[in-house]
Amino acid sequence: MKVKREVWIESPRKGVAVSGSAYYCLVDKPRMMQLYTYSSSSDRADATYRRFSDDNGRSWSKPELIHTYYKKGDYVIRHHVGPLFLDPEENRLLLLHLENPLRRDNVESGFRARRIFCQVSNDGGETFTPARPIVEKGKEFSFEHPLKGVFIGKNSASIGGMPIKTSLHEVLLPLYMFVLDDKGELYNPYRKKGAYTFTYAVFLLGKWLSDSEIEWESSQIVKIDPSTSTRGLTEPTVAELDDRRTLLCICRGSNSGAPHLPGYKWMTLSKDGGRTWSEVKPLRYSDGGELYSPSSLSRLIRHSNGRLYWIANITSHNPKGNSPRYPLVIAEIDEKEVGVKRDSVRVIDTRRRGESEFLQLSNFGVYEDRETNEIVVTLARLFPKGPKDWTAPCVKYTITLND
Secondary structure, X not given: OEEEEEEEEOOOOOOOEEEEEEEEOOOOOOOEEEEEEEEOOOOOOOEEEEEEEOOOOOOOOOOEEEEEOEEEOOEEEEEEEEEEEEEOOOOEEEEEEEEEEXXXXXXXXXXXXXXXEEEEEOOOOOOOOOOEEOOOOOOOXXXXXXXXXXXXXXXXXXXXXXXXXXOOOOEEEEEEEEOXXXXXXXXXXXXXXXXXXXXXXXXXXXEEOOOOOEEEEEOOOEOOOOOOOOOEXXXXXXEEOOOOOOEEEEXXXXXXXXXXXXXXXXXXXXXXXXXXXXXXXXXXEOOOOOOEOOOXXXXXXXXXXXXXXXXXXXXXXXXXXXXXXXXXXEEEEEOOOOEEOHHHOEEEEOOOOOOOOOOEOOOOEEEEOOOOOOEEEEEEOEXXXXXXXXXXXXXXXXXXXXX
């Protein structure tokens, strides 16, 4: 495997990190949309831009500001834009974004108020329908009660990962939701020990009603005991296995506040297109060996060579909560044993001599280059000089696989 690293988008000024992703906009043309965000603090998007390429990413149009934060009374309204999903059967784009109202710009206040919106394009991103809130089908659901278990003002849900199109011809959107206790309050049993949130995974199954409207139905909520993962399950990534009837989901877990627990990623399977899911269990190597991973994002991607790859942080020792978020690796999934092939693990990037132990190689975008079949990973390479310096360009890793 060969990895080429380059700066993709420069930081505009000191103290600003740039996170970016690129997406194909049409099935039969090399048109791409790039979405990138400026941030200067955790979990707060300051501004999001987009630009287009009609030559497979070699050149890009002038950036267009599509969202920035604004104040409304006691609240700061921030938007997290993406992902952009190209439905390969319809040649249609679905743009998702999260509206995040933060009281006095406090991130935790947003756990009760996040809303997910979608827009549709049938012309490769030239035009989009107006943003519509995602509300599950059924008379009991509304703008304030958008899906099972979610009641805006008490809790909310967030976009977890990249949607896929299943063999049942449905769009499957991975989410995670903040959990309510028996009293209707946010549930977080390890909060006093340092756990930031507690969430469960859930999926929305979408069917197109027209070329601009999609109908959503939520799946079984995928749960885990907090004594196993102190922050629950979050940021699910999903792929269909090669039998074309089994879905694999891998979730971020955590041992925050309970360092004696193993830091794992957690997996679950569905045999009915994502409506119901098996009991969660630790993701392991396919030989049965233990696999450690911090509380961080991971992504599954099906390559044109037919293999299923997993990109994640894997550590040689038990992590502590979110750390360390290096090295960043790519590995092949054994689809029969449903585990990670140990001998396939390859390092994309890791901490280098003189860099801070707080380095983060996480929260990345992924796509396969249609012309070269290389896998491209893009991320803000955060905190190489320490956790107080948010200055970070968006870095592009171009990965040439060995056949």
